[in-house]
Amino acid sequence: MPPEMDGNSSTYGLEGKGAALRGPEGASRRYGRDWAWWQDKLVASVVFVGGVSAIVFVLGIFAFVTREGLGFILHTMDVREFFGSIAWRPTSLIRPTYGALALIVGTAFVTGLAMVFSVPFSLGAAIFIGEFAKGRVRETLKILVELLAAVPSVVWGFIGMTVMNEFLIRTFGVPVGLNAMNAGLILGLMAAPIMTTIAEDALKAVPDGYREAAEAMGATRWQVVWRVVLPAAKNGLLGAVLLGVGRAFGETMAVLMASGHSIHLPTSPFDSVRALTATIAAELGETAVGSDHYRALFTLGILLFVVTFFINLAADLVVRGVRGGR
């Protein structure tokens, strides 16, 4: 009986340690474990640890944030107040209140403004880089866009406080330049590179055969883009926009510096607002660990975590749809 037919221990299997002894000389040499086999097992286990650690870290962070915030959610939090009131007065000595409505609205408003500014420009940039620009122009633009993504957020915040602040005061004659408009513009600029890069990848994933077929029919460049490339890439483009939303939503430092950081339900883009993220960043350092205020901030963190998780999940599902659907 050849060794590999021997039911309980195959030479290929993990537990085949006896195989070399069992088979004839030639077979054991031919089917023995060589360095490539060991290398494969080693690499597989290293990569496995890497992959699992990502899950461990995400769950760990979620567990930590939840543990810190849970006490507040269970005992102190009044859901109606938290989601319905704008009175965020955690440091009040008489009666602290934790109304996060203004913070939630502030974050949503600033993110929305950022998307209004950045989505058209990002998609336009991606279409230009992917479909119209050629050769050196295209390569240069790609590098510049990626460079834009590498600017630290505190630098963006600084630009918001100085350049954009002045610009808004002068152009629109508003008394305060640190407002939702300022933060929206800055966040839009920050989200644009990632959206452009992902959107361009989505366009690149459209097979060239589609373009060629349409062009052979006499479609102009723009007709090719509008009629063929964009419909084929629409899921990827939507994914790019959602990732941009996630980026703007979770940004902290730049919003803190540019938004004015005042608790306020905005009625115009030129009102100062305060974001969830900025609130955590600004206040966490001054709270006593374990206090209600401390736990309330972690509750904001849970809220952020949940929302970004669903945005990213949605982006992921949408982008996946592009591959699985066709």
Place this chain on the structure above:
Amino acid sequence: MVSPGPSHPVPVEGAGGRGRTSVRPVQGPPKLEVRDLWLGYGSRTVLRQVSLSVRENEILGIIGPANGGKTSFLRALNRMNELTPGMWVRGQILLDGEDISRLPNVYSLRRRIGVVFPLPVGLPLSIYDNVALAPRLAGIRSKAKLDEIVERCLVRAALWDEVKDRLHALGSLLSGGQQQRLTIARALSQDPELLLLDEFSIAVDPVTTMRIEDVLKELKREITIVLVTNLVQQARRLADRTAFFLNGEVVEIGETEALFQGKVEDPRTLEYLEGKFG
């Protein structure tokens, strides 16, 4: 190197025999005339000094081993070369006597020329939208008119009966042979005067190939066809005249039947036709 110009006399006695009309009408001006065409990519020359003409309502077969410049030649005919970085074309290509490189609107040129690629490219649109794309690009909006065009082109491409009940299903879900007929319907939807086919049967089963060949024989009454093929027998079945491309040059061009009967001017043509190389 024999590359007869447009005035090359037609050896009438060579044609016919396979049920083709053996007596041709008096030659009008050629539909397409290529004069002294050179073409290449960067520093590499792919086609050298190609001169040939295609008559109205004929099928010109182009045969030859791989890398002979057949596909590049087709690309030059509707200025698709301009879409390939580094590709250059020198010489004259006249469509109905007009130099295509001087036409102000390249898109209108491409609308007059239908192209079928080797591998079927079903655009990720419904069957209906695939065929209606070119008319829509040309600005036709009327639903009734589009319906009429879609039906006519699918019928002409011998696909109508198989898809008429699912016109709004995705075109890319059809089988390979059906997709290739869909691309032919698409190429016909712009009412081309000239149809370029590049090894259309490469991904198609023999039965479908025969059906498409029948379609092409029908189409010949209305339009002019240039057929690049690596199947010598396909050229024999379809082409009125055949050109033999070898290493970037036109070795021979003549009536298909005459070539297959051994009336060649260059021994290499016969060797290729007999399958000795290629």
